[in-house]
Amino acid sequence: MSQDRAAGGRMGDSSLLRRLNLAAALGAFLEAESLTLRELRAVVGVSRPTAEDLLAELLTEGRVEETAAPRKPSSSRAAGRPARHFRFRAESGYVAGLDIGAHKAMAVITDLRGNPLATQRVELDPELEASERVAAAIEVARSSWAQAKVDPADISGIACGVTGALRAAEGVHDVREGPVGSALAPYSLPGFTEIDVAGELSAGLEKPVAVANDVKLAALAEHWKGAAREHRDIVYMFAGHRAGAGVLIDGQVHQGRHGAAGEIGVFPALGWAAAMERLHTRGAALAAAEGVGAGKEGELVIASAARQDPESLEVLIEFAEVLARGAAVLALAVDPEVVVLGGGMSRGGAIIAEPFKRELANLSLVPVEVITSTMGADSVALGAARMALDTVLAELLAVPGS
Structure with a gap:
């Protein structure tokens, strides 16, 4: 040499x-x-x-x-020149988390320590066309940046949660690498299978946007700032306008080979679709009787069940038991520390939680603790911010050529 x-x-x-x-x-x-x-x-x-x-x-x-x-007791102060x-500097960069759902678009912006600085939300028509829904998400994101008085140039990463499962295709833009080989196939938002969701968001926000399943991001938020902060292995069950599930292993979302881990709702034998349909049908009937608009069906059924209405009670108990069967399948597969019951329906209290716990206990090999989510409607957007933050911090700590 x-x-x-x-x-x-x-x-x-x-x-x-x-x-x-x-x-x-x-x-x-x-x-x-x-x-x-x-x-x-x-x-x-x-x-x-x-x-x-x-x-x-x-x-x-x-x-x-x-x-x-840091402030210390006066007795502990050392003599001489203080160090x-x-x-x-948490404010040396910012990340944004978005949530695009059937009834809303939401955005949260945090600094690089994950401190939320601003949150914006806009209500949406469930039948809104895909392009208008994406445009609303872009507008609400920019509105949150303005509220936080953050220059868009200082946004280091953006992620978005959307109702849907991942499939092998082209079109998603990863925060770090641009287009990658998987695309979101939302199953309940009109027209989203016909557009490049990440691409349109990236173009509208003039920054790369990573897109992920909303339930998995809600699970991540629950581990980050919610009831599951002390747990690493988690099965998260979402019950809202639809039912879904996510799995965290060692504090990280388990995506699976195609991003479909936890998508057990598509398994017909569980009966999730039928239970959800019955819940919505009962809720729609109550809404019509009370002159309430769409989007409140679950809350109406819970309120009716709390008044001991037999039909509403029967519908809720069936729904809780069907959801528990899905939780049991995942719990037997991953043996979690805890099962978290989240989503809007989780706010039904014991009416939902008790039949869920009973059915889960009947189907589980070992006892599994069940806790109720402490997160509100911003869980998906917060989870998206956490996903973006993890990516940005990994980039900051990366060592080229190591």
């Missing part, structure tokens, strides 16, 4: 080591509220001059800034 090649190899190794150390330093700041130079050295395991260089680069990039020292503290 020539001296030039040997020198080049050493330079390359040195450059890679610096990139690795820089990623480790940034990761340390992401994990901590603030760090001193001494603490940074200890975490990364480098010399003081190297730590100073890494800190200087992160300060120049705008990812880190000096901050006030300087530095923090990760």
